[in-house]
Amino acid sequence: MSDAQISLHASVPSIDSILRLDTAAVLVEQYGRSLVTEGVRQVIADIRSQITELGEKALPLLAESAVVAQVARYVEDASAPSLRAVYNLTGTVLHTNLGRAVMAKEAIDAMVKVATGASNLEYDIESGKRGDRDSHLDDLLCKLTGAEAATVVNNNAAAVLLVLNTLGQRKEVPVSRGELIEIGGAFRIPDIMKRAGCKLVEIGTTNRTHLKDYAEAISAKTACLMKVHTSNYTVQGFTKEVTAKEMSELARSRNLPVIEDLGSGTLIDLSKFGLPHEPTAQEAINSGVDVVTFSGDKLLGGPQAGLIVGRKDLIAKIKKNPMKRAMRLDKVTIAALTATLQLYLDPDTVAMRVPTIRLLSRSKEDIQAVAEHIAAPLRQALGEDIYVKQINCQSQIGSGSLPVERLDSIALSIAPQKGKPGGKLKKYAEAFRALPTPVIGRIQDDAFLLDLRCLEDVGGFLAQLDDLKL
Numbered sequence: 346m347s348d349a350q351i352s353l354h355a356s357v358p359s360i361d362s363i364l365r366l367d368t369a370a371v372l373v374e375q376y377g378r379s380l381v382t383e384g385v386r387q388v389i390a391d392i393r394s395q396i397t398e399l400g401e402k403a404l405p406l407l408a409e410s411a412v413v414a415q416v417a418r419y420v421e422d423a424s425a426p427s428l429r430a431v432y433n434l435t436g437t438v439l440h441t442n443l444g445r446a447v448m449a450k451e452a453i454d455a456m457v458k459v460a461t462g463a464s465n466l467e468y469d470i471e472s473g474k475r476g477d478r479d480s481h482l483d484d485l486l487c488k489l490t491g492a493e494a495a496t497v498v499n500n501n502a503a504a505v506l507l508v509l510n511t512l513g514q515r516k517e518v519p520v521s522r523g524e525l526i527e528i529g530g531a532f533r534i535p536d537i538m539k540r541a542g543c544k545l546v547e548i549g550t551t552n553r554t555h556l557k558d559y560a561e562a563i564s565a566k567t568a569c570l571m572k573v574h575t576s577n578y579t580v581q582g583f584t585k586e587v588t589a590k591e592m593s594e595l596a597r598s599r600n601l602p603v604i605e606d607l608g609s610g611t612l613i614d615l616s617k618f619g620l621p622h623e624p625t626a627q628e629a630i631n632s633g634v635d636v637v638t639f640s641g642d643k644l645l646g647g648p649q650a651g652l653i654v655g656r657k658d659l660i661a662k663i664k665k666n667p668m669k670r671a672m673r674l675d676k677v678t679i680a681a682l683t684a685t686l687q688l689y690l691d692p693d694t695v696a697m698r699v700p701t702i703r704l705l706s707r708s709k710e711d712i713q714a715v716a717e718h719i720a721a722p723l724r725q726a727l728g729e730d731i732y733v734k735q736i737n738c739q740s741q742i743g744s745g746s747l748p749v750e751r752l753d754s755i756a757l758s759i760a761p762q763k764g765k766p767g768g769k770l771k772k773y774a775e776a777f778r779a780l781p782t783p784v785i786g787r788i789q790d791d792a793f794l795l796d797l798r799c800l801e802d803v804g805g806f807l808a809q810l811d812d813l814k815l
């Protein structure tokens with residue numbers, strides 16, 4: 346170490362001297378002594394390694410005010426939540442990486458209420474005896490789906506695992522090769538089957554499966570027939586799929602149940618809102634499926650949950666499986682799910698009150714009005730070298746629902762006025778992500794796009810444009 350470096354090291358302020366400063370006291374007041382002390386220690390350690398690296402150039406870092414500023418940044422970072430709100434302007438309404446469904450106000454109010462104090466989660470108020478946490482939901486689910494019984498778990502993957510384990514352990518479950526899906530995030534039917542302790546019997550081919558394939562696969566070891574909604578892909582062309590109704594009739598004649606993983610599963614006919622038809626839970630029940638599973642935070646528009654509806658005797662068996670205890674819902678989710686399901690009791694207002702349905706069915710005129718409102722302020726924030734143009738674009742539903750369907754939407758397209766965009770689009774995307782409430786768009790066709798279908802909080806969006814740094 347050179348003499349200069351030794352003298353620099355000697356003039357690094359001590360931890361105590363920093364903590365004695367009034368500016369540090371302000372931080373202690375807000376963030377607590379322990380975190381601030383940790384911050385000071387870390388910043389000083391960083392300065393020492395900077396001295397070794399930069400020599401004399403590290404001198405400005407030694408000023409007390411510079412140290413406190415670094416400490417402030419450290420404690421702010423350490424106290425900021427990792428999970429933050431963002432604006433989802435990707436055009437994918439149910440974006441798994443961005444938290445899927447946005448919840449209804451009614452669901453949020455219900456969550457706050459049960460989180461704030463004690464509740465009758467497993468307590469029967471009338472009798473004063475122990476109750477069942479499913480009781481808050483099962484009547485409602487039966488009413489909405491036409492099923493005899495219902496139960497709920499943490500997500501649909503858990504629901505599928507639980508149903509298969511309950512009905513099919515050490516037995517065989519025939520599934521069409523056209524339905525052996527993988528959805529994002531390591532959910533693969535063959536793997537789930539194995540973990541559930543079932544033996545998968547692959548039948549038919551990728552593009553065509555016939556009823557006789559099921560019939561021939563049934564043996565003394567068969568537990569049930571399974572249908573899987575091929576959420577995130579479609580097979581087109583020379584195809585043949587056996588309907589749930591046909592499967593149910595066959596299964597009934599052999600005294601076997603049919604289970605169906607609906608994936609997204611919705612409770613209302615989406616075509617009423619100008620959207621493509623997605624199979625509903627009622628349709629599955631009506632066609633004779635004995636146990637249906639679907640997600641709470643996909644098209645349903647509620648919290649993450651796995652809904653299981655179907656025959657009373659089978660649901661009772663599922664509820665008795667010890668695995669159910671490991672997958673049970675917490676009170677906050679039960680509150681949100683109940684409130685969301687209640688909104689479906691009024692089909693006339695559900696599209697307005699459930700944000701997922703509202704955003705999916707939002708009219709192009711409505712989205713255009715948002716575009717017109719924010720285009721000028723956005724142009725101003727971006728400066729003269731960048732153009733902002735209103736374009737037609739296509740949103741998608743996401744989360745594997747209706748994978749090929751697209752919804753007409755409007756985006757603001759952002760690109761440099763002159764020359765090839767090159768790396769600039771990535772820079773724009775970064776700048777929008779760096780906003781206090783990050784804005785997530787998409788890069789497509791040589792432009793950075795903000796699809797405005799999901800922008801409802803226009804005021805909040807505009808208020809932070811001043812912070813945009815390009």
Ligand SMILES: *Cc1c(COP(=O)(O)O)cnc(C)c1O
Pocket residue numbers: 500501502503505528532573574575576577606607608609639640641642650651744745
């Ligand atoms: C999404 C999906 C699942 C998994 O549901 P999660 O609620 O995400 O656990 C399972 N099966 C199908 C067909 C799906 O689309």
